[in-house]
Structures are given as structure tokens and as C-alpha cells.
Amino acid sequence: xxxxxxxxxxxxxxxxxxxxxxxxxxxxxxxxxxxxxxxxxxxxxxxxxxxxxxxxxxxxxxxxxxxxxxxxxxxxxxxxxxxxxxxxxxxxxxxxxxxxxxxxxxxxxxxxxxxxxxxxxxxxxxxxxxxxxxxxxxxxxxxxxxxxxxxxxxxxxxxxxxxxxxxxxxxxxxxxxxxxxxxxxxxxxxxxxxxxxxxxxxxxxxxxxxxxxxxxxxxxxxxxxxxxxxxxxxxxxxxxxxxxxxxxxxxxxxxxxxxxxxxxxxxxxxxxxxxxxxxxxxxxxxxxxxxxxxxxxxxxxxxxxxxxxxxxxxxxxxxxxxxxxxxxxxxxxxxxxxxxxxxxxxxxxxxxxxxxxxxxxxxxxxxxxxxxxxxxxxxxxxxxxxxxxxxxxxxxxxxxxxxxxxxxxxxxxxxxxxxxxxxxxxxxxxxxxxxxxxxxxxxxxxxxxxxxxx
Numbered sequence: 103x104x105x106x107x108x109x110x111x112x113x114x115x116x117x118x119x120x121x122x123x124x125x126x127x128x129x130x131x132x133x134x135x136x137x138x139x140x141x142x143x144x145x146x147x148x149x150x151x152x153x154x155x156x157x158x159x160x161x162x163x164x165x166x167x168x169x170x171x172x173x174x175x176x177x178x179x180x181x182x183x184x185x186x187x188x189x190x191x192x193x194x195x196x197x198x199x200x201x202x203x204x205x206x207x208x209x210x211x212x213x214x215x216x217x218x219x220x221x222x223x224x225x226x227x228x229x230x231x232x233x234x235x236x237x238x239x240x241x242x243x244x245x246x247x248x249x250x251x252x253x254x255x256x257x258x259x260x261x262x263x264x265x266x267x268x269x270x271x272x273x274x275x276x277x278x279x280x281x282x283x284x285x286x287x288x289x290x291x292x293x294x295x296x297x298x299x300x301x302x303x304x305x306x307x308x309x310x311x312x313x314x315x316x317x318x319x320x321x322x323x324x325x326x327x328x329x330x331x332x333x334x335x336x337x338x339x340x341x342x343x344x345x346x347x348x349x350x351x352x353x354x355x356x357x358x359x360x361x362x363x364x365x366x367x368x369x370x371x372x373x374x375x376x377x378x379x380x381x382x383x384x385x386x387x388x389x390x391x392x393x394x395x396x397x398x399x400x401x402x403x404x405x406x407x408x409x410x411x412x413x414x415x416x417x418x419x420x421x422x423x424x425x426x427x428x429x430x431x432x433x434x435x436x437x438x439x440x441x442x443x444x445x446x447x448x449x450x451x452x453x454x455x456x457x458x459x460x461x462x463x464x465x466x467x468x469x470x471x472x473x474x475x476x477x478x479x480x481x482x483x484x485x486x487x488x489x490x491x492x493x494x495x496x497x498x499x500x501x502x503x504x505x506x507x508x509x510x511x512x513x514x515x516x517x518x519x520x521x522x523x524x525x526x527x528x529x530x531x532x533x534x535x536x537x538x539x540x541x542x543x544x545x546x547x548x549x550x551x552x553x554x555x556x
Contacts, residue, residue, distance in 0.1 A: 103181070103184075104159065104178050104179065104181075104184065104186060104187050105154050105179040105180075106175040106177075106178055106179075106190065107176055107177040107178070108173045108175055108176065109121070109170045109171060109172050109175075109176050110141065110172070111172045111173075112141060112143060112148050113143065113145070113512075113513045116143055116172060117171065117172055118169050118170055119170060120141070120167065120168045120169070120170065121139060121141060121142075121163050121164075121165055121167050121176060122140040122141060122147055122165065122166070123139065123166075124138070124161060125137055125138055126138045126139070127158065127161075128158050128159065128160060128161055129157065129158060130158045131156075131157055131158075132155060132156055132157065132179060133152065134151075134152055134153055135151055135152065136152045137149045137151055138151070145513070145516075155179075156179035156180055156181055157179065157180050157181070157182065158177060158178075158179065159180035159186040159190075160178045160186045160190060161176070161177050162175050162176055162177055162178065163177070175190070216478070216479045216482045216483075217474075217479050220425055220476075221427075221428060221476070224382070224386060224414075225414040225416060225419060229416060230415045231412040231414055232412070232413055232415050233410050233413070234381045234410065234411065234413045235381060235408055235409060235410050235411075236384050236408070236409055236411070237268065237269060237270055237407040237408065238381070239381035239382070239385040239388075239411075240270050240384050240385070240402070241270055241272060241274065242385060243386075243388035243389045243392075244274065245274060245278075246418075247389055247392040247393070248282060253304065253305050253306045254306045254308065254392055255281070255282040255305065255306070255307055255308070256271060256282065256283050256307075256310065257283075257284040257285075257296075257297060257308070257309060257310070258293065258309060258310030258311065258347075259287075259288055259312050260285065261274075261283055261310050262280060262285040268404065268407055271310070290311060290316050290319035290320040291323070293309065293320075294309055294324065297323075297343060298324075298343065300343075301340075301341040301343040302341060306392060307343045307344075308344045308346060309343065310346055310347050311345065311347035313347060313348050313349075314347050314348065314349040315358060315360075317347070324373075324397070324399075327341070328343065328372075328373075329341075329370050329373045329397055330372050332372060332396070333371075333372060341396070341397045342394065342395045342397075343397050343398070344388075344398045345398070345399050345400065346388075346391075346399075346400035346402060347400075347402060348402050348403060348407075349361075349363055349377070349402060349441075350362040350363075350364075350401075350441070350442065350492050350493070351405075351529060352404040353405070353533075354531060354532075355531075356529065356531045357528035357529045357531070361493075361529070362491070362492045362524065363401065363493075364377055364440070364469055364491065364493055365494075365499050367399040367401075367470075368470045368472075368499060369497075370470075372397070373397055373398070373470060374394060374396050374397070374468070375398075375399045375469040375470040376391055376398060376399065376400045376401065376423070376467070376469070377401040377441040377468070377469055378402075378441065378467055379406070379441055379442070379444040379445075379465055380465075381409075381410070381411035381412075382411060382413045382414060383421060383467055384402070385413055385419065386419050386420050387423070387468070388400060389420045390421055390422065390423060403441055405442055406441075406442055421467070423471055424468055424471035424473050425467065425468075426465060426466050426467055426473035426476040427464070427465045427467055428462065428463070428464055428476065428480070429448065429463045429464070430448065430451050430461065430462060431462055432451070432460040432461045432462035433460045433483065434484060434486070434554055435459065435461050435462070435484050435486040435487065435488065435550050435553060435554055436461075436477070436481055436483075436484045436486065436487040437450065437451060437461050437462065437463045437487075437550070438477055438489045438490070439464070439490035440465060440466040440467060440469065440491065443490040443491045444465050444490075446490055446522070446541055446543045446545075447463050448463055449543040449546075450490075450546035451463050453543070454547060457556070459554055459556065461550060462483070464476060464477060464480060469499060477507065478507065478511050481507055481511045481514055481515065482514045485515060485516040485517075486515070486553040486554060487504075487515075487520075488519065488522060488549045488550060489503055489504070489519070489520075490522045490546055491522070491523055491524075492523070492540060492541055493524055494523060494524055494526055495523040495524075496526065498521060500519075500521030500522070501521060503519070504519040504521060507519055517553035517554070517555070519553075520549040520552060520553055522541050522545050522546050522549050523541060524539060524540055524541055525538065525539045525540075527539055
């Protein structure tokens, strides 16, 4: 019995396409799995495999025909010695799809709905605001949580008498005393281990690393003890603690003091990873980190410590993990960043607006958990995405997001996802070379123009 071959739906959103080329001709024997044609959509040219066996009795749609609707009969398969029916190609696509003898592709599925996104405000509308530096917001967050919970304490190099290498803990020794603001020897491996043991015992330490580069001395405690013990103990013992300190490049501090560890720690199950940009986010997320029952990596930035932002005046204020922030709405392209990368993302968006390119800017704020829904919903709207971060390009957060968007929103992409990162070299000490090693606003603008074909 003759079987009609229907125009396939090659994606959930495909409604029509171009029959670019026939790879089989009338009279050819067809086996299941044979590539019989090339179908062109608005996104790609794809090969079309036969699902039935027989002889190509008649080609109904000539190659090169455009705007062929999905489920339109394009050819007829017949058995050996069978004639092509006179009415071939005139049956309704819906009826053909229902016929038991025609193993036709399923009709095009409805386009998936955009994920539900939580963009509720982080504080009530009308809340009074004050201007604070990131440094001040961090200090207030830690001090408020130490007043709230006597199990919380701060330890690290120079956090007490010197009031913090970057003055984050200014005034805290005077208020809380040396039992809760503890100066440690210069041994990250030692005091990170002590803090992890204290967390196992029910206390809630905040461990300051003078720079996260030094945390490499303590990485065994962080990953093998703090991150894994809750799982390995079957939920009987956890590590409610925060590891915090400046991360990434500062200014002319060389290769061993300039690494960005965002992607390193975000890979580890059992850790939560936070990397804020604004002072309000630093405060709300630090308070949330201290209250979290899991170990939290809180990545700060030395360049941002002195930068001022508006912070809500509230008795208590936290920001939940896994909630990204749309800092600027747009329709032409999605720019995703976090931490100091937001500086370049926002600057680029403003300059692009002057050229008529409307960019949406998303601040991830937390990297584990990561708010995939906000990213996907934005890409479904803009159809283009670039990522911005200071870390190295190999195994970056941008790499991971690119793969995720490709597998969850491929049909919405009108261009490849591009990643803007630091250069794939150790950080130079010389100022002129350091400038070239870092990501720049100009590079972000150039990437946006590539994906928008401007």
C-alpha cells in the first residue's frame, strides 16, 4: 500500500520550510534510516531520514520549493510492482498522520512557554535608602548577624586588631571582643580546618581569606571536608559556615594574587557560591549566607569595596540564593554577568543604546544555585546572548551557560552565544599588559555587534 512522506517538523517551533534538495529520485529503493532529502529552516539545513521502506514512487514537491507547510505530502512510497495512486498527495495531513499505515512524524508541537521568573523586588516599594560602600555594607551584614546569633564569629588574618586588611571588619573587635573576632596566624590551611571543625560542632564561622588566592592552601578543607560531609554523613553533620574575601584581579598584584575562582568553586556539589556586584546585594546575600546551613563561598572584589550604591534601610534584609536580577530590560540581546563583570556589562549596554541596540543585562548574583529560568526567559525574548566575566575562558561560567542555553533554548537562538572573558594567560604584573589581559567594555560591545549582525 502506498505511503505518503510528509514534510517533517524538525523543531518544536517549525511551521514551514524549504525542500532544499532531494537525495533520492523516483524509482530508487528506500530503506528506513536513508537520508532522502535536505530541509532548510530559518535556522539551519537538516537531513531528513526515511522512517518507512519501499520504492520512491513519486516526488510531489520539487526541490527548491519554499514555504512548504509541515505535514504536507512531499513524496509517495510504493511497494514493488505497485502503481502510484491517482489521488496521491491530496489527502489531508491530519488524516494521514492518524492512518496506521503511515508512520509520519508527529505534528509540530506548541512552542514551549517561557519559564516563570521571580523578579519580585528585593525590598518593599517605598523603603528608604541610604548610600553605602560595599565595604560598609559587608561590615553591617556581619555585625547584624553576630548580634542576632551568638554562634556566629569571624576569624582570619588581621580581622581584629588591624580591623581587616581592607577594613571590612572595622569596629567589630571593639563590639564583639577577641573571642568572636579572632586574629589568626598566617596559615590558611590551619585556620580553615579549625573553622570547619567548629562548624561541624554547631558554630557558624565566617572565615576571611585576605585574598581567595590564599584559599588554595585551604582548599582540601573547603572541598573535601566542608562541602562533602553533609552528603557523606547521610545528613547527620553539616558545615554552616562562610568563606569570604576578595577574589579576582585588583591592580598590579601579579599572577599569584589575581585569579578568579568563580568557576572553580561553582563546580563543587555541596558548596553554595555567591559573587555580588552592588552594596545592597553584598549585604542581603551575606546575611543569607551566614544563615544558610551549608558552606558558602562568598567571592568579593577589592576594586568594588570602595564603590558606593543605594542600600535599603531595614531592620532585617536578606536576598535569597538562586535569584538573578534584571538590572536593565531590553529586547535585542541578553548580556549575562556577575561580580565586577557587571561594570563592563552595564557600561556596554549604555553605549549600545546610543547606537540603537537595546540590551537586557542580567546579574546572576549567585553561581550555585544559578537562576537558569531568568536567563532562558530573557533569551526567548531577545534570541541572542553573550556572557561577561573576568575569569579564564576555559571551563568558565559562560561556557556552562552557553551549553545550557543550547540544550534548553536552541530554537530561540538567532546567533551563537559568545563568551567575553579574561585572556588565557597568567595575570601580568606590568600595568599595560594587565590592561590587555582583562575583559573590557569595548570587547563586550564588539561581541554584541557580532551576535546582532551590526
